[in-house]
Amino acid sequence: MQKYIRIIGTGSAAPDQILTNVDLEKMVETSDKWITERTGIKERHIAPKDKVGSDYACLASQRAMQMAGVTADEIDMIILGTVTPDAPLPSTACILQDKLGAKNAAVMDIVAACSGFIYGLSIARALIMIGQVKTVLVVGVEVLSRFVNWSDRNTCVLFGDGAGAAVLRGSDKPGGIINAYLKSNGSLAHLLQIPMGGSRIPLDASNVGHEDRYIRMKGSEVFKAAVKAMSEAATKILKICELESKDIKLMIPHQANIRIIEATAKRLKLPMDRVYVNVHKYGNTSAASIPIALDEAVREGRIKKGDKIMLVAFGAGFTWGATIIEW
Numbered sequence: 001m002q003k004y005i006r007i008i009g010t011g012s013a014a015p016d017q018i019l020t021n022v023d024l025e026k027m028v029e030t031s032d033k034w035i036t037e038r039t040g041i042k043e044r045h046i047a048p049k050d051k052v053g054s055d056y057a058c059l060a061s062q063r064a065m066q067m068a069g070v071t072a073d074e075i076d077m078i079i080l081g082t083v084t085p086d087a088p089l090p091s092t093a094c095i096l097q098d099k100l101g102a103k104n105a106a107v108m109d110i111v112a113a114c115s116g117f118i119y120g121l122s123i124a125r126a127l128i129m130i131g132q133v134k135t136v137l138v139v140g141v142e143v144l145s146r147f148v149n150w151s152d153r154n155t156c157v158l159f160g161d162g163a164g165a166a167v168l169r170g171s172d173k174p175g176g177i178i179n180a181y182l183k184s185n186g187s188l189a190h191l192l193q194i195p196m197g198g199s200r201i202p203l204d205a206s207n208v209g210h211e212d213r214y215i216r217m218k219g220s221e222v223f224k225a226a227v228k229a230m231s232e233a234a235t236k237i238l239k240i241c242e243l244e245s246k247d248i249k250l251m252i253p254h255q256a257n258i259r260i261i262e263a264t265a266k267r268l269k270l271p272m273d274r275v276y277v278n279v280h281k282y283g284n285t286s287a288a289s290i291p292i293a294l295d296e297a298v299r300e301g302r303i304k305k306g307d308k309i310m311l312v313a314f315g316a317g318f319t320w321g322a323t324i325i326e327w
């Protein structure tokens with residue numbers, strides 16, 4: 001049994017190719033001004049045709065393992081959050097396992113959209129705690145550019161591609177993941193979905209080019225739900241951990257929209273200088289958003305030993321959740 005579960009390494013990766021708001025002005029009726037003011041996004045990374053999510057997941061994982069000083073053989077489990085798998089079968093985690101050479105690992109994908117990384121951390125923590133596994137790699141990866149309708153200005157400006165990863169291990173020293181809070185509400189699934197491509201409406205010749213093959217979203221309803229759910233998750237996890245907002249050195253929220261992030265911070269009375277933001281560089285990378293932001297915050301020195309940080313997410317499903325970590 002392990003009491004303290006620590007993140008001992010983080011890593012991230014994104015495609016080199018960048019699509020700016022100005023580039024998008026040439027593709028749909030939009031403007032840099034509208035996108036910047038309504039979302040905070042300036043650019044996003046887009047995977048070239050010959051790359052898949054597991055390629056970026058592999059790079060991010062190798063960087064996290066290097067920081068952790070952990071070899072592929074030492075990974076007991078890989079938990080990978082994605083809604084844009086390399087293929088329907090097998091899991092992207094299996095493909096990643098092979099690319100990493102992590103031959104001793106049990107692996108699985110989890111589908112919790114933008115909350116995938118927080119769900120993964122929570123599962124990893126529990127399995128390490130009960131002694132079932134020692135070292136877990138938690139990954140969030142998306143290639144959303146393949147599932148976006150590039151003629152729908154309501155959605156195509158919002159999303160990007162990338163991957164982030166963290167290595168978790170038990171420790172005798174106090175600290176690490178203090179606790180986690182997870183929640184879902186499947187009755188709101190219709191507000192953010194890809195209606196086709198599953199067993200209900202398989203992709204076939206009859207629906208080539210159909211808009212339901214891509215991300216469909218009721219933006220303003222999702223926006224309101226996101227602010228409410230992220231504030232609720234943050235408040236709940238503070239209570240569970242017997243902490244207050246003032247104890248949190250840095251909040252790393254899901255990076256979907258700067259206005260969602262600011263509204264959540266305001267409700268928590270957290271000043272924006274204690275909130276990590278990189279949505280301007282990546283757009284919304286769903287399950288990859290929090291681990292990319294976490295890795296950048298770590299490498300920029302924004303998180304010091306002993307700091308309490310909060311991760312808070314919201315995504316399709318709806319799913320949402322939060323966790324507090326003593327670094």
Ligand code: COA
Nearest residue numbers: 030031034038114153154157219220222223256257314315
């Ligand atoms: N460029 C220019 N105009 C655009 C546009 C774009 N890229 N996208 C939408 N618009 C237009 C709409 O068509 C609408 O025009 P209309 O009034 O003539 O119908 C107008 O802008 C306002 O649309 P609205 O949806 O009310 O704007 P908004 O302020 O809610 O911002 C989002 C739209 C999508 C940015 C916002 O709702 C949002 O961020 N939602 C959450 C998205 C999200 O984070 N999803 C993932 C959650 S994990």
